[in-house]
Amino acid sequence: MSAAPAKTPFWLLLPAKIGAAILVMAKQVGGLSILAGKILRRLTPGQIDRHELFRNMNRMGVRSVPIIAATAAFTGGIMVIQAAPFVEQVQATSFVGWAATFTTIRELGPLLIGLIFNGRVGANNTAELGTMKVTDQIDALRALAIDPIAYLVVPRCLAMVSMMVLLCVIGDAIAIGGAMLTADMLLDVDPRVFWASAVERLEPWDFWVGLIKSGLFGIMIALTSCYYGLQTKGGAPGVGRSVNASVVAAAAGIFIMDYFSTFILD
Amino acid sequence: MTVRSKDVGLFEAAINVLKDFRAVWRVFTKTLYYLFRGKREKGEIARQMFHVGNESLFFMCITMAFIGAIITFQTGLQSKKLLPDFSLMGATYLKLLVRDLAASVGALPLATRVGAGIAAEIGSMVVTDQVDALRMCAADPIDYLVVPRFIACVIMGTVILVIGGFVAYGAGMLVAFVSFDVNPHTFNNLMYLNLGDLVLGFLKCLVYGAAIAIVSAQRGLATFGGSEGVGWATTEAVVGSCFAIIVLNLIISTVGYFLVPGVGPM
Numbered sequence: 001m002s003a004a005p006a007k008t009p010f011w012l013l014l015p016a017k018i019g020a021a022i023l024v025m026a027k028q029v030g031g032l033s034i035l036a037g038k039i040l041r042r043l044t045p046g047q048i049d050r051h052e053l054f055r056n057m058n059r060m061g062v063r064s065v066p067i068i069a070a071t072a073a074f075t076g077g078i079m080v081i082q083a084a085p086f087v088e089q090v091q092a093t094s095f096v097g098w099a100a101t102f103t104t105i106r107e108l109g110p111l112l113i114g115l116i117f118n119g120r121v122g123a124n125n126t127a128e129l130g131t132m133k134v135t136d137q138i139d140a141l142r143a144l145a146i147d148p149i150a151y152l153v154v155p156r157c158l159a160m161v162s163m164m165v166l167l168c169v170i171g172d173a174i175a176i177g178g179a180m181l182t183a184d185m186l187l188d189v190d191p192r193v194f195w196a197s198a199v200e201r202l203e204p205w206d207f208w209v210g211l212i213k214s215g216l217f218g219i220m221i222a223l224t225s226c227y228y229g230l231q232t233k234g235g236a237p238g239v240g241r242s243v244n245a246s247v248v249a250a251a252a253g254i255f256i257m258d259y260f261s262t263f264i265l266d
Numbered sequence: 267m268t269v270r271s272k273d274v275g276l277f278e279a280a281i282n283v284l285k286d287f288r289a290v291w292r293v294f295t296k297t298l299y300y301l302f303r304g305k306r307e308k309g310e311i312a313r314q315m316f317h318v319g320n321e322s323l324f325f326m327c328i329t330m331a332f333i334g335a336i337i338t339f340q341t342g343l344q345s346k347k348l349l350p351d352f353s354l355m356g357a358t359y360l361k362l363l364v365r366d367l368a369a370s371v372g373a374l375p376l377a378t379r380v381g382a383g384i385a386a387e388i389g390s391m392v393v394t395d396q397v398d399a400l401r402m403c404a405a406d407p408i409d410y411l412v413v414p415r416f417i418a419c420v421i422m423g424t425v426i427l428v429i430g431g432f433v434a435y436g437a438g439m440l441v442a443f444v445s446f447d448v449n450p451h452t453f454n455n456l457m458y459l460n461l462g463d464l465v466l467g468f469l470k471c472l473v474y475g476a477a478i479a480i481v482s483a484q485r486g487l488a489t490f491g492g493s494e495g496v497g498w499a500t501t502e503a504v505v506g507s508c509f510a511i512i513v514l515n516l517i518i519s520t521v522g523y524f525l526v527p528g529v530g531p532m
Contacts, residue, residue, distance in 0.1 A: 070509065
């Protein structure tokens with residue numbers, strides 16, 4: 001914007017900026033929807049490259065287990081530590097188990113695992129697709145009459161969504177274990193009391209809400225990271241830029257989606 | 267040099283974590299040294315502060331508003347099942363927000379936004395040999411690149427997290443009013459808040475800002491392998507800073523639980 005033709009008046013600057021931001025956002029949402037449509041049309045079983053799918057599942061899911069497990073264990077502990085003053089104040093030790101498991105399963109588990117998954121897998125995926133894009137490998141695929149969406153994008157999206165849900169189950173279990181341990185050490189709540197309180201008050205629906213949420217976050221991360229990867233231009237620096245944009249957009253998307261799904265899945 | 271994406275055993279993974287920790291620690295001590303001894307380039311800190319602060323303000327405000335809304339809504343649902351009394355909801359929420367959530371949950375999107383930016387910037391300098399050029403000019407890259415980012419992250423990170431906390435509080439108040447009919451006057455209750463909570467919250471903000479800067483800068487400086495390496499470094503910076511935040515949160519919260527009980531009025 002070095003050679004602006006005329007100086008915009010001060011009072012028009014803010015609406016202009018807001019309008020530009022909304023236009024950019026609308027463009028991105030539109031692009032994401034078109035990509036989602038393209039992926040949906042290619043979801044018939046025969047078209048998916050099975051080898052690529054399993055390779056991605058291993059790379060994205062199995063390799064993420066250690067970091068997810070460590071994060072979840074710490075999160076469970078932190079949750080009980082934060083609740084501890086309140087629990088001591090009202091002497092509600094029999095509710096600790098329920099409160100901790102409820103929060104983990106419904107809210108914190110999917111959210112935190114989603115954020116870590118976004119940082120690890122989503123960013124990596126954008127970097128990979130972006131590098132392919134700027135080195136013209138995707139055009140090369142097209143030249144060989146291989147559909148890049150069916151070959152590259154669909155297996156990645158399927159792997160991300162399924163692995164996100166499965167990692168969420170593992171993470172929930174480990175976080176509850178961490179919470180149980182912390183409650184035992186810090187508040188002298190017996191693990192059996194903790195467990196009994198959780199089992200008594202939890203409903204299967206709470207668990208399903210968590211799984212649905214993690215699936216939604218998985219879809220969000222998958223679509224965003226593939227979209228930004230395929231939109232990359234401008235050589236190597238462009239890859240860095242689109243990785244950054246993709247991680248930020250997916251994080252914002254996760255929070256917004258979390259809000260609406262919390263409201264809808266009462 | 268670490269080898270990426272290879273099957274490693276558990277012990278090897280543990281050793282790698284220790285190695286990473288040592289590398290981060292080395293950058294941290296060097297940063298502290300140059301913080302007092304180094305020479306400062308005029309305007310660089312202000313420029314970095316603009317990057318960290320002003321440019322993430324919009325993103326952080328939106329994210330924190332949604333986080334605040336989610337937390338209040340979820341708390342309301344939870345307490346509706348136990349006892350339908352919302353009079354202390356605001357007081358409890360405010361205490362939790364100040365003590366932990368504003369800093370710890372807000373730091374994760376901040377790490378995504380800022381950490382990815384720092385790692386991508388320093389990483390692309392490394393792979394284009396600009397950092398070696400700095401060394402040739404007898405300028406230590408830690409003094410020249412890391413220290414301004416460190417100062418900017420600590421100051422602006424704290425400012426942004428505090429602003430985010432206010433936004434989250436406002437959003438929570440709105441949701442409590444709309445969904446659970448809690449009067450804003452009832453919600454706005456400082457009863458449970460005390461000085462210890464404020465100190466703990468501020469300490470967390472400062473520490474997270476520092477952790478984001480140091481971890482991301484270290485990942486950026488350790489970049490190798492061309493433009494693909496920059497993508498990897500970005501990923502590792504986001505995951506590493508998120509993980510560092512969670513571990514630091516556990517440590518600070520545990521120490522805070524014993525030193526700053528935070529029960530009772532101010």
